[in-house]
Amino acid sequence: MNDRSPLGPTSPAGPGPAPGPGAGRPSAPPRDDAWRLRADVDLDALRSNVRALREHASGGARVMAVVKADAYGHGLVPCARAAREGGAAWLGTATPEEALALRAAGDTGPLLCWLWTPGGPWRQAIEADVDVSASARWAVAEIVAAARAAGRAARVHLKIDTGLGRNGCPPADWAELLAAARAAEAEGALTVTGVWSHFACADEPGHPSIAAQQAVFVEALEAAKRAGVRPEVRHFANSPATLTLPASHYDLVRPGVSVYGLSPSPAIGTAEEFGLRPAMTLRARLAAVKRVPGGHGVSYGHRYTTPGETTLALVPAGYADGIPRHASGGQGQDGGPVLVAGKLRTVAGLVAMDQFVVDLGGDTAAAGDEAVLFGPGDGGEPTAEDWARAAGTIGYEIVTRVGARVPRHYVGERVGDRAGEGA
Numbered sequence: 001m002n003d004r005s006p007l008g009p010t011s012p013a014g015p016g017p018a019p020g021p022g023a024g025r026p027s028a029p030p031r032d033d034a035w036r037l038r039a040d041v042d043l044d045a046l047r048s049n050v051r052a053l054r055e056h057a058s059g060g061a062r063v064m065a066v067v068k069a070d071a072y073g074h075g076l077v078p079c080a081r082a083a084r085e086g087g088a089a090w091l092g093t094a095t096p097e098e099a100l101a102l103r104a105a106g107d108t109g110p111l112l113c114w115l116w117t118p119g120g121p122w123r124q125a126i127e128a129d130v131d132v133s134a135s136a137r138w139a140v141a142e143i144v145a146a147a148r149a150a151g152r153a154a155r156v157h158l159k160i161d162t163g164l165g166r167n168g169c170p171p172a173d174w175a176e177l178l179a180a181a182r183a184a185e186a187e188g189a190l191t192v193t194g195v196w197s198h199f200a201c202a203d204e205p206g207h208p209s210i211a212a213q214q215a216v217f218v219e220a221l222e223a224a225k226r227a228g229v230r231p232e233v234r235h236f237a238n239s240p241a242t243l244t245l246p247a248s249h250y251d252l253v254r255p256g257v258s259v260y261g262l263s264p265s266p267a268i269g270t271a272e273e274f275g276l277r278p279a280m281t282l283r284a285r286l287a288a289v290k291r292v293p294g295g296h297g298v299s300y301g302h303r304y305t306t307p308g309e310t311t312l313a314l315v316p317a318g319y320a321d322g323i324p325r326h327a328s329g330g331q332g333q334d335g336g337p338v339l340v341a342g343k344l345r346t347v348a349g350l351v352a353m354d355q356f357v358v359d360l361g362g363d364t365a366a367a368g369d370e371a372v373l374f375g376p377g378d379g380g381e382p383t384a385e386d387w388a389r390a391a392g393t394i395g396y397e398i399v400t401r402v403g404a405r406v407p408r409h410y411v412g413e414r415v416g417d418r419a420g421e422g423a
């Protein structure tokens with residue numbers, strides 16, 4: 001489970017001055033006996049999830065692994081690399097900065113970045129061979145200008161809003177967008193490499209919006225064809241559609257959360273049922289354990305009071321680390337679950353910025369003992385989904401919000417994986 005061999009007292013704090021504010025930098029691997037809170041990311045699980053998603057993809061559709069938002073909190077570069085190793089033909093990011101970071105780390109494969117704002121680094125993206133996305137004519141105009149500056153054609157995916165009501169070109173403006181893209185193609189400024197859209201309710205199979213969106217997409221593809229657009233890839237399916245809606249797979253599926261082993265929705269199936277394994281395990285080492293009498297208030301606001309004499313354990317993780325304050329526990333309300341001293345416990349009282357408390361109900365533990373907040377779930381520990389339920393949110397948010405202060409440790413990293421990685 002641990003990727004690092006136990007360290008002896010070889011290099012207490014590294015060379016240089018005594019540990020200062022920089023000593024806790026996320027990139028500094030803590031000594032094995034000195035960590036506070038860590039996210040272990042199982043890259044073998046991630047590779048195997050991508051392989052499973054390739055099998056879910058029907059009709060020869062390939063997989064674009066979505067690695068936006070620091071790979072849903074798991075770490076952009078190691079996860080992108082593992083996704084490629086698992087057979088992801090494409091990678092997808094939201095922001096251009098994420099895409100350019102992948103290029104800087106040495107990734108050279110097909111890569112799409114879709115969240116563009118006016119004045120974005122289009123030229124850098126074009127020079128770095130990143131496919132860009134346009135939902136409006138202003139974007140095509142900016143792409144054309146950037147392509148001229150770069151001296152090469154941009155690769156552009158045209159996005160239609162088939163009903164999500166978020167990004168994408170309204171159907172009423174689609175013909176104009178196609179015409180603008182075709183004109184730019186004619187002058188050699190760009191190539192339309194993709195036509196795509198995104199679902200609103202794919203996690204609710206049978207929702208009427210699904211069929212409605214599919215119908216609009218079919219029309220948009222036909223209009224593109226009539227306009228002379230010949231995309232390399234047509235793509236529509238996020239994780240839930242990849243897992244439940246083969247008719248939406250086209251040439252490419254675009255799963256995100258399932259790459260990291262989470263089911264997009266417990267209502268459609270568990271991770272295990274889909275052949276997925278959660279990649280992240282979040283663990284902490286207890287900072288304190290103490291006996292307190294009954295009637296003792298716990299944490300800010302005293303939302304929880306010990307029902308009798310008991311033992312309280314202090315977990316050094318708080319909302320600054322991404323632990324949702326909504327998963328606080330009070331009288332009559334169970335907080336987020338934690339495996340401590342062999343049993344599942346729940347957060348007692350309010351989650352604070354850096355710490356929360358669990359009531360061990362009289363059991364014993366010692367400072368330094370491990371607490372597992374979530375993981376794959378087969379070692380008795382809770383899952384991100386359990387935390388989502390406790391916090392009234394979705395598993396996506398639980399893993400993605402794990403903070404920058406929490407070091408990621410990679411399990412299953414391959415020899416040579418670190419070569420060429422930026423500092």
Ligand SMILES: *Cc1c(COP(=O)(O)O)cnc(C)c1O
Pocket residue numbers: 066068114198237238239240254255256257258264
């Ligand atoms: C985030 C995102 C995805 C991946 O969605 P999941 O539900 O995590 O699979 C796919 N496409 C777009 C446009 C996205 O923003």
